[in-house]
């Protein structure tokens with residue numbers, strides 16, 4: 001758990017314009033109330049199983065295991081979820097929270113479009129207006145996801161500023177939020193941003209690791225030697241890793257892209273930063289990042 | 296190194312004595328280049344501007360509307376960095392005592408190191424910092440360093456700020472309190488916000504400091520209207536827009552200075 005102000009050690013916190021401070025405090029209060037509310041948890045698990053398709057299998061990739069000739073490899077099949085990615089775990093949790101808070105409008109940023117599609121889907125399910133900010137370059141690269149979001153009734157706003165990718169989409173979503181904060185909930189798509197987003201996003205995704213831990217114990221009678229996840233903003237990685245944090249002997253490796261096209265430069269920077277309202281820290285730069293203690 | 300009396304506090308004391316309202320003007324540093332910024336700041340001083348807010352250009356100005364975003368892009372394109380902005384302030388100080396506040400995003404301070412930046416800013420002759428995305432909750436170290444350096448930390452109050460929080464902010468404020476009269480980003484607006492009278496009254500319940508109101512003021516009529524409720528008004532995008540229109544024209548500082556003088560006259564018509 002972070003401290004009262006949302007710090008994880010020297011990371012985290014809340015670096016936002018004054019207009020957003022009180023709304024974030026309200027979001028934090030409502031989130032922790034919901035988290036402790038059995039009715040909310042019941043609603044969340046109902047939709048996770050009936051609408052989203054949980055639990056997902058932990059699949060033994062036999063041929064990959066043989067081909068690589070080393071570790072026995074299991075895949076946690078988040079790709080089988082509705083809309084095709086883990087993103088919907090968080091989008092669903094946050095949309096239920098937005099409904100509790102009486103918000104009528106949903107906004108989100110998206111890079112590849114998976115988070116945008118998940119957000120458009122849950123917004124449509126509950127009849128909420130939905131606006132998705134997406135860098136103009138990403139809109140072209142991921143035209144199919146733009147089409148899906150529009151089909152789901154969302155408005156997709158191509159962002160023309162700067163590098164015209166995820167970073168600028170986040171900035172534009174923040175500007176929208178500052179302007180419409182009374183009616184609007186911002187469903188941030190990964191484990192970054194101002195408190196309470198990182199802790200909230202982690203908790204909505206920890207279902208990945210909770211299931212995986214149970215499943216591996218059933219299948220193998222032991223914990224894995226190593227967990228691996230791709231890292232964009234870190235949501236699927238922290239969702240998988242978190243329930244294993246107290247398991248000594250489980251190594252954790254996050255993989256990040258080395259090219260700027262799929263990972264904006266300020267997400268790769270090693271130095272601490274205070275961008276995007278948000279985290280005081282960026283993850284380390286190397287494409288292979290070991291999290292937690294080494295085993 | 297730290298001045299005995301801060302220029303911002305000094306200016307507002309004088310305004311109060313003379314029963315005048317103040318005019319704060321925002322410009323983007325390095326737009327179109329820092330020499331133009333130096334000349335423009337001096338022109339604004341001559342035009343009767345009371346405080347000049349210099350926006351330090353940043354790649355992700357998420358509190359800013361399109362006019363100021365483009366100014367920041369031009370600032371970055373002209374090679375403007377925080378140290379160069381400080382050097383420009385030092386150059387301005389050779390000719391002018393106009394109070395200067397830097398409008399800056401926290402990431403820039405964080406990168407240079409808070410202590411270094413604040414020390415260098417004070418030495419250059421900066422009088423206050425307005426850190427857009429640094430709420431008081433994150434600001435203990437910042438406040439201590441600012442106090443030691445004799446600079447005013449300028450705190451924002453927004454329409455969404457509840458009364459208990461206004462009180463907390465007011466207690467920490469120095470120089471003046473900035474009421475951001477709109478939920479939204481910087482930018483010109485067709486009409487002024489209707490929350491101003493209520494919120495300035497709310498702030499006054501907790502502080503005797505001057506209140507400056509900004510975000511969206513674009514012409515002398517609006518300046519006059521808002522000045523009735525506050526000790527000072529802030530005009531940003533409407534000025535920045537004019538800077539952009541004149542671009543590299545060497546007459547830009549005088550042209551923009553003339554508009555600032557119009558605003559100053561409008562504000563002067565409202566007596567305290």
Ligand SMILES: Cc1ncc(COP(=O)(O)O)c(C=O)c1O
Pocket residue numbers: 084085086087111112113114115189190191230231232233234235236237
């Ligand atoms: C399928 C999928 N996996 C992973 C990611 C990376 O994000 P994160 O690190 O938050 O899991 C994305 C982001 O778009 C995604 O679509």
